[in-house]
Amino acid sequence: xxxxxxVALGSAAGGLARFLLGTLIQQKLGSTFPxxxxxxNVTGSLALGFLLRYTLGTAAVGPEIRALLTSGFCGGYTTxxxxxxxxxxLIEDGDYHRAAWYLALSVAFSLAGAFLGIALxxxxxxxxxxx
Amino acid sequence: MTxxxxxxxxxxxxxxRVLMRIHIGERDKYRGKPLYExxxxxxxxxxxxxxxxxxxxxxxxxxxxLRTDRIELLSLDLPIVIExxxxxxxxxxxxxEIDAMIExxxxxxxxxxxIMYRANLPPEQRTVSWQMDMRGLWxxxxxxxx
Numbered sequence: 001x002x003x004x005x006x007v008a009l010g011s012a013a014g015g016l017a018r019f020l021l022g023t024l025i026q027q028k029l030g031s032t033f034p035x036x037x038x039x040x041n042v043t044g045s046l047a048l049g050f051l052l053r054y055t056l057g058t059a060a061v062g063p064e065i066r067a068l069l070t071s072g073f074c075g076g077y078t079t080x081x082x083x084x085x086x087x088x089x090l091i092e093d094g095d096y097h098r099a100a101w102y103l104a105l106s107v108a109f110s111l112a113g114a115f116l117g118i119a120l121x122x123x124x125x126x127x128x129x130x131x
Numbered sequence: 132m133t134x135x136x137x138x139x140x141x142x143x144x145x146x147x148r149v150l151m152r153i154h155i156g157e158r159d160k161y162r163g164k165p166l167y168e169x170x171x172x173x174x175x176x177x178x179x180x181x182x183x184x185x186x187x188x189x190x191x192x193x194x195x196x197l198r199t200d201r202i203e204l205l206s207l208d209l210p211i212v213i214e215x216x217x218x219x220x221x222x223x224x225x226x227x228e229i230d231a232m233i234e235x236x237x238x239x240x241x242x243x244x245x246i247m248y249r250a251n252l253p254p255e256q257r258t259v260s261w262q263m264d265m266r267g268l269w270x271x272x273x274x275x276x277x
Contacts, residue, residue: 019204022204023204023205026197026202026204026205027196027197027205031197032189032197032199032201032202034201034202034203036202036204037202037203037204079203082203082204085203086201086202086203089200089201089202090201093201
């Protein structure tokens with residue numbers, strides 16, 4: 001199977017996961033602050049940090065599964081375009097306060113998530129080598 | 132007519148009608164097509180006076196699920212309001228059919244005082260059936276063919 005098929009399968013699953021989880025979070029917790037997208041982007045950044053580092057660090061996972069999980073799943077799951085749209089919508093409303101918070105929280109937590117994912121992958125690989 | 136308006140009478144047709152407002156969702160369907168479209172087509176096919184569909188920017192309904200065009204994932208089923216102004220008889224007549232089409236929603240009916248303008252109506256006919264009573268009374272003009 002060519003790589004793009006793996007990417008297609010992964011992004012279908014990632015998009016679906018974002019749709020279901022993001023809607024659930026937004027319905028339960030968010031009012032008009034885009035908490036759903038924030039949660040998706042932060043968890044997705046953590047997941048990609050972990051998955052990319054972990055799958056690159058072990059020969060047990062080939063490029064197909066790596067493409068499925070990273071470019072595919074995480075690519076379909078996280079969304080920069082929605083983050084941009086929702087920030088623009090807040091600015092359009094003159095809601096600069098929440099726009100600034102959304103911007104700052106998204107960048108800070110997503111970056112922190114990526115570092116945490118990388119750290120977790122390092123630990124997991126170390127653990128794997130020990131046994 | 133007397134008063135300062137006597138020289139240039141208001142040309143709107145005036146009367147009592149019923150305003151029907153139908154609250155549904157953007158994704159509601161009737162036989163595969165959008166429900167609001169199906170309702171407008173029904174009203175049009177019966178030659179009702181008119182109908183307007185409004186899509187809201189925010190709202191919630193019976194499920195308490197918030198919908199807003201500001202959040203991507205909540206923008207997929209925005210509130211829709213269909214408005215139609217007609218005589219009470221005609222509104223009452225169409226209700227059973229709309230009832231059969233709506234799965235979840237809300238209809239409100241209210242009496243409305245109407246001033247109607249028709250661009251293509253010749254000026255001499257514009258005050259035939261109704262005359263504006265500037266005291267604010269909404270009575271049909273007895274001299275006109277009500």
